[in-house]
Amino acid sequence: AIQNWPWPTQKKQVRAFLGVVGYYRRFIPHFATRASPLTDLVKARGPDMVKWTEAAEGAFTDLRTALCNDPVLIAPDFNKEFILQTDASEVGLGAVLSQMVGEEEHLILYLSRKLLPREQKYAVVERECLAVKWAMETLRYYLLGRRFTLVTDHAPLQWM
Template sequence: MGLISYNRAFIPKFSSITSPLTDLLPKGNSEKVIWPSECEKSLLHIQKILTEDPILIIPNLKDQFIIRIDASDYGIGAVPLQERHGVLMPCRFASRKFLTQ
């Protein structure tokens, strides 16, 4: 998860996509885990995103930002956008999975 998480700024809805994978992380024990098909789909989806668009732009701090935010019962995400040649382009992606109690 560390290497995948390093690239989280390039992956929209990162926390939602990786949720099945993070749910498998050990919680203080070293028991073997079962790799369900949901985790395989999540991993393949991440690999696909990392090898395709969208292209992130370097933000121009003199230009206006448009921030898009989305949330669910499981996490929150945001993307700062700036207009380039009449098209809104992402500067980065941010997302977090909510902690379960």
């Protein structure tokens, strides 16, 4: 049904699509960044009709495809150490929670959110730190009182 979702022509239809795919956001890596062109469409003031951009068309197709692929997520084992990976871009924040099962790392969930306009003005180190803070707060029920490894691609954060 998702793969055959018709192209929205009105903001209300775009919001409905975002509502459906947003419900499954934890199964879609970098959801906020991928959905950003669509959320920008419904934010714009003006007529209710949608003016499609190339980026919005790509995002719509990408999200439809992402929902049709099988997620390879596992249930968490609270007796094992978690691995939390965070990242920030100019558009959004992302995090992945995983665990080692044998010699392989298995994904538990994905998180992402779009940056607020004021947060987009932060320096790179501030955005990366915000990603860590946000992910730890969001996943506090998984992480509180447990050992976990934090992985970030931003070298200055290793000294915190």
